[in-house]
Amino acid sequence: MSKQKIVIVGNGMVGHKYIEALLASEQRNQFEIVTFSEEPRVVYDRVHLTEFFSNSDAADLAMTTLEYYESKGIQVYLGEKVIGLNTSDKSVTTDKGTELAYDKLILATGSYPFVPPIEGNDRKNCFVYRTIEDLEAIAKAAKSSRIGAVVGGGLLGLEAAKAVVDLGLEAHVVEFAPRLMSVQVDEGGGKLLRKKIENLGVGVHCSTATNRIVKGKKHLHRMEFADGEHLETDIIIFSAGIRPQDELARQSGLEIGERGGIVINNQCQTSDPDIYAIGECALWNNRIFGLVAPGYQMAKVASGHLIEQHANTGELFSFTGADMSTKLKLMGIDVASIGDAQGTMQGSQCYTYSDEPNQIYKKIVVSEDHKKLIGAVLVGDASEYGQLLQLALNGIDLPSNPENLILPANDGADTGLGVDALPDSAQICSCYDVSKGQLADAVAAGSIDLGSLKAETGAASGCGGCSALVGQVLNSELSKLGMEVNTDLCEHFPYTRHELFDLIRVEKIRTFNELLERHGTGYGCEICKPAVGSMLASHWNDYVLKDEHIGLQDTNDIFLANMQKDGTYSVVPRIPGGEITPDKLITLGEVAKEFNLYTKITGGQRVDLFGAQLHELPPIWERLVDAGFETGHAYGKSVRTVKSCVGSTWCRYGVDDSAGLAIELENRYKGLRSPHKLKFAVSGCTRECAEAQSKDVGVIATEKGWNLYVCGNGGMKPRHADLIATELDKKSLIRLIDRFLMYYVRTADRLQRTSVWLDNMEGGLDYLKQVLVKDSLEIGDELEAEMTKVLEAYECEWAATLKDKKKLKRFQHFINTREVDSDIQFVKERDQIRPATVEEKSQLIAKAS
Amino acid sequence: MNWTPVCALEDIAPNTGVCALVEGKQVAIFRIDKEERLYAIGNYDPAGKANVLSRGLIAQLGGSVNVTSPLYKHHYDLDSGVCQEDQTLKVPTYNVRQHGGMVEVAA
Ligand code: SRM
Ligand SMILES: Cc1cc2nc3c(=O)[nH]c(=O)nc-3n(C[C@H](O)[C@H](O)[C@H](O)COP(=O)(O)OP(=O)(O)OC[C@H]3O[C@@H](n4cnc5c(N)ncnc54)[C@H](O)[C@@H]3O)c2cc1C
Ligand code: SF4
Ligand code: FES
Numbered sequence: 001m002s003k004q005k006i007v008i009v010g011n012g013m014v015g016h017k018y019i020e021a022l023l024a025s026e027q028r029n030q031f032e033i034v035t036f037s038e039e040p041r042v043v044y045d046r047v048h049l050t051e052f053f054s055n056s057d058a059a060d061l062a063m064t065t066l067e068y069y070e071s072k073g074i075q076v077y078l079g080e081k082v083i084g085l086n087t088s089d090k091s092v093t094t095d096k097g098t099e100l101a102y103d104k105l106i107l108a109t110g111s112y113p114f115v116p117p118i119e120g121n122d123r124k125n126c127f128v129y130r131t132i133e134d135l136e137a138i139a140k141a142a143k144s145s146r147i148g149a150v151v152g153g154g155l156l157g158l159e160a161a162k163a164v165v166d167l168g169l170e171a172h173v174v175e176f177a178p179r180l181m182s183v184q185v186d187e188g189g190g191k192l193l194r195k196k197i198e199n200l201g202v203g204v205h206c207s208t209a210t211n212r213i214v215k216g217k218k219h220l221h222r223m224e225f226a227d228g229e230h231l232e233t234d235i236i237i238f239s240a241g242i243r244p245q246d247e248l249a250r251q252s253g254l255e256i257g258e259r260g261g262i263v264i265n266n267q268c269q270t271s272d273p274d275i276y277a278i279g280e281c282a283l284w285n286n287r288i289f290g291l292v293a294p295g296y297q298m299a300k301v302a303s304g305h306l307i308e309q310h311a312n313t314g315e316l317f318s319f320t321g322a323d324m325s326t327k328l329k330l331m332g333i334d335v336a337s338i339g340d341a342q343g344t345m346q347g348s349q350c351y352t353y354s355d356e357p358n359q360i361y362k363k364i365v366v367s368e369d370h371k372k373l374i375g376a377v378l379v380g381d382a383s384e385y386g387q388l389l390q391l392a393l394n395g396i397d398l399p400s401n402p403e404n405l406i407l408p409a410n411d412g413a414d415t416g417l418g419v420d421a422l423p424d425s426a427q428i429c430s431c432y433d434v435s436k437g438q439l440a441d442a443v444a445a446g447s448i449d450l451g452s453l454k455a456e457t458g459a460a461s462g463c464g465g466c467s468a469l470v471g472q473v474l475n476s477e478l479s480k481l482g483m484e485v486n487t488d489l490c491e492h493f494p495y496t497r498h499e500l501f502d503l504i505r506v507e508k509i510r511t512f513n514e515l516l517e518r519h520g521t522g523y524g525c526e527i528c529k530p531a532v533g534s535m536l537a538s539h540w541n542d543y544v545l546k547d548e549h550i551g552l553q554d555t556n557d558i559f560l561a562n563m564q565k566d567g568t569y570s571v572v573p574r575i576p577g578g579e580i581t582p583d584k585l586i587t588l589g590e591v592a593k594e595f596n597l598y599t600k601i602t603g604g605q606r607v608d609l610f611g612a613q614l615h616e617l618p619p620i621w622e623r624l625v626d627a628g629f630e631t632g633h634a635y636g637k638s639v640r641t642v643k644s645c646v647g648s649t650w651c652r653y654g655v656d657d658s659a660g661l662a663i664e665l666e667n668r669y670k671g672l673r674s675p676h677k678l679k680f681a682v683s684g685c686t687r688e689c690a691e692a693q694s695k696d697v698g699v700i701a702t703e704k705g706w707n708l709y710v711c712g713n714g715g716m717k718p719r720h721a722d723l724i725a726t727e728l729d730k731k732s733l734i735r736l737i738d739r740f741l742m743y744y745v746r747t748a749d750r751l752q753r754t755s756v757w758l759d760n761m762e763g764g765l766d767y768l769k770q771v772l773v774k775d776s777l778e779i780g781d782e783l784e785a786e787m788t789k790v791l792e793a794y795e796c797e798w799a800a801t802l803k804d805k806k807k808l809k810r811f812q813h814f815i816n817t818r819e820v821d822s823d824i825q826f827v828k829e830r831d832q833i834r835p836a837t838v839e840e841k842s843q844l845i846a847k848a849s
Numbered sequence: 850m851n852w853t854p855v856c857a858l859e860d861i862a863p864n865t866g867v868c869a870l871v872e873g874k875q876v877a878i879f880r881i882d883k884e885e886r887l888y889a890i891g892n893y894d895p896a897g898k899a900n901v902l903s904r905g906l907i908a909q910l911g912g913s914v915n916v917t918s919p920l921y922k923h924h925y926d927l928d929s930g931v932c933q934e935d936q937t938l939k940v941p942t943y944n945v946r947q948h949g950g951m952v953e954v955a956a
Contacts, residue, residue, distance in 0.1 A: 524907075526917040529908075550864075551907065552906075814875075815861075823899070
């Protein structure tokens with residue numbers, strides 16, 4: 001049989017899915033595959049388009065590469081638009097003059113953003129939000145703008161508004177309907193959503209029609225509204241809905257829906273049986289599906305139908321509609337909508353739960369007989385989404401008190417409808433169409449952790465909305481198989497960090513070998529050694545370089561300094577609160593000069609001296625300790641810095657002595673070893689110059705006392721800290737911080753920062769508040785006592801090391817000679833040293849010899 | 850074999866390493882107390898490109914005993930010198946022994 005020529009117009013997410021399905025089939029060699037894309041690049045993840053703003057790298061969004069396509073023998077025409085379709089001689093032509101015959105044609109042309117016909121909609125800096133090129137243009141314009149307005153308050157409009165906020169602009173949303181996301185949420189949900197979004201500083205203008213856009217007085221544009229009001233802005237993004245891209249089909253006489261869209265049957269065939277349409281351009285049963293999951297299903301059906309025709313497998317493929325339920329996080333706000341969210345079905349009734357203080361709104365819509373769930377709206381907390389969706393999709397009978405499904409579970413009461421209640425056919429991941437049964441099979445076949453289960457089935461690797469549920473299925477299947485969920489620290493200890501911590505405490509274990517003998521196997525590795533070293537230190541605060549502990553430490557802890565790329569070290573003395581006397585500053589300068597060290601002010605309000613060789617560390621520290629400096633623990637998983645602002649002593653706005661408190665806190669907690677590093681800050685008023693809300697522990701002064709924030713961080717995944725107590729006096733503040741830190745030290749995983757610890761805590765912030773503030777576990781006294789004990793054992797590690805001549809012997813590159821490492825070479829840059837590059841080194845060494 | 854004494858056994862804290870200069874070569878020597886055994890390999894980390902292996906943590910992975918480079922955490926098998934993450938990388942291995950309380954290397 002000769003090869004069939006399959007031509008796919010459009011290389012979006014759905015077109016790509018179609019190609020993947022053909023490649024995966026046994027008949028793949030029977031097809032010659034050609035695809036055209038109007039866009040200049042191969043398929044990328046449009047669903048995560050907004051992430052382009054966080055990394056500005058189109059490659060991160062790519063879903064495949066040109067090389068991959070080519071290696072599979074697929075012909076790809078990029079930046080080439082198909083403009084002609086002749087259905088009688090079965091050929092297409094492009095804007096670049098390519099002409100090509102096909103056996104089967106697949107239209108996967110997607111949709112285009114609808115721009116309302118408003119006068120001035122074509123002015124400069126008016127954009128749509130659909131492609132990488134659109135985002136590049138928006139990012140460029142944002143550089144010289146202050147305000148951005150989004151026309152359209154639907155799902156995409158709010159996503160665009162988030163992008164405007166992330167670009168650092170003042171954001172506004174202008175919506176014609178009386179509420180935001182009017183398709184997905186009801187009035188109550190919309191009201192709360194609006195409030196939450198306004199709280200984030202976004203201007204929301206509902207029931208607002210834009211009449212025209214003209215030149216602004218202060219900003220580039222002025223949007224004139226029907227009610228006589230106006231808004232000035234520099235950028236406008238239209239996100240007022242999508243329209244199916246059906247131009248090509250229309251021209252060539254294929255059947256088109258009344259309001260657009262290429263009409264398809266259950267096999268995704270258009271009115272010409274040799275032409276299929278899939279994805280957002282297709283109209284099935286008078287409906288357009290603006291989500292990726294239904295598009296993927298169409299790709300599966302259309303490719304299945306083609307293969308079936310070809311190979312006569314007799315399998316039946318048909319598209320039977322798709323669920324449009326959605327769950328998303330918009331600007332950090334959980335929003336979810338399921339089925340008949342507005343409760344329009346005859347006789348339907350609803351239960352509503354609204355918690356104004358915590359800004360949570362939940363509604364479920366049930367059938368007339370109260371037996372089935374037909375819709376739901378969740379705003380502010382969408383944790384029940386997975387479960388509710390399953391109930392709705394599988395038509396499972398509801399429990400007798402359906403309201404329990406959305407009422408907060410007070411004493412952890414279970415609704416009794418866990419994943420076990422779901423049938424095997426239940427679709428768990430809609431993006432990748434993975435059922436519970438498929439997940440169970442994969443688990444049984446050996447995918448026993450989340451990572452491999454995702455890789456094996458694809459589940460949870462799309463929008464991620466199903467990941468909690470996938471995790472639950474995994475755990476439930478594992479226990480059915482009689483397996484335990486593996487949370488072992490590593491191959492040497494069959495315990496979690498938390499369990500080991502308790503063993504050490506209860507059995508008063510003081511060394512690694514003791515713990516290994518009693519509870520572990522083998523010699524240990526780089527995971528358990530430092531982790532246990534840190535736990536021992538949290539408990540007993542022994543000097544870390546004692547013989548029995550030294551083999552546990554990462555090199556940085558062994559040499560009490562941070563190793564740099566060339567094997568030299570950096571030296572970071574503690575400068576509590578960032579306050580330093582001129583004399584101490586002079587000492588730092590003198591030491592740096594004497595030892596020829598590169599000197600830099602760090603992001604943590606202290607000074608870092610780089611380029612010290614091993615043998616130089618003790619004499620450097622001798623000078624520093626003499627001048628009153630202590631180690632800054634920049635190398636340890638321990639308390640780093642307490643950042644401060646000047647506070648009430650000097651600052652005209654300060655309401656309390658933030659610098660004083662910062663110094664006190666830093667001196668109190670310095671030396672505390674913890675699962676990960678700890679950073680603090682204290683600000684003297686709400687202007688927050690010390691950025692306390694981005695720290696593990698943040699304190700802000702108010703007229704009435706200190707406010708305490710916890711679990712924030714910067715770094716790879718920034719998280720704002722949460723407020724846990726307000727208007728504290730200093731004593732209560734310190735007591736609360738003691739409890740917080742000790743509770744974290746006891747229960748967190750290794751290398752888990754406070755932010756991730758809290759995000760993984762069952763019961764979340766409320767639970768943490770209960771434990772710390774209300775002392776619900778009645779461990780407050782114990783935590784405080786433990787902290788006192790640890791803090792009493794504090795000793796500066798450098799001062800201790802300098803006293804021990806034997807320990808100092810280690811600070812030598814060679815154990816058998818005083819020579820130094822000839823491979824370490826520096827060159828000068830901006831009047832200071834830096835490590836030589838490999839080329840520079842070979843030149844330097846050649847010159848010397 | 851030409852044995853060079855480099856230091857006393859007690860100069861190497863249990864389960865740590867030191868570096869010795871032997872015939873112009875930088876040799877990383879490790880002492881493991883559980884099996885009272887010494888290992889010696891080159892000190893240069895070909896992945897991190899610096900002389901630092903003696904300062905790494907000792908890690909047992911499955912059956913093999915390794916040093917974890919302090920730079921980018923590559924593991925080098927102490928018996929064979931082969932890098933676990935990238936089999937094309939290998940550091941030299943040397944003979945090492947304890948002799949009358951002294952550590953001796955043949956490089
Ligand atoms: C020196 C310094 C950069 C500077 O020149 O300003 C620095 C340098 C390093 N940082 Fe940092 N960080 C420095 C401030 C910060 C800050 C800003 C701050 O503290 O205000 C952050 C973000 C805030 C935060 O942590 O929440 C920061 C987030 C990180 C992270 C990411 C942590 C995270 O949870 O995502 C790492 C990686 C890690 O710890 O695993 C890191 C790791 C490192 C390491 C240890 C990387 C390494 O292993 O070599 C660098 C050590 C250099 C050295 O030898 O001293 N550094 N690092 C800053 C030292 C502050 C100090 O005085 O101690
Ligand atoms: C910002 C944003 C966020 C989104 N978030 C979500 C979400 O959270 N969940 C979700 O399910 N969906 C989301 N979507 C929708 C999702 O991206 C689409 O449903 C999906 O991309 C549709 O795929 P498609 O292949 O049908 O169309 P497209 O991805 O639009 O691909 C069509 C391609 O065909 C090309 N083309 C069109 N005509 C021609 C022609 N004549 N010749 C050659 N090429 C042509 C187009 O240039 C385009 O590259 C989001 C969309 C956007 C823009
Ligand atoms: S941001 Fe990266 S490169 Fe800069 S100091 Fe921190 S870890 Fe080093
Ligand atoms: S539902 Fe989107 S990833 Fe599973």
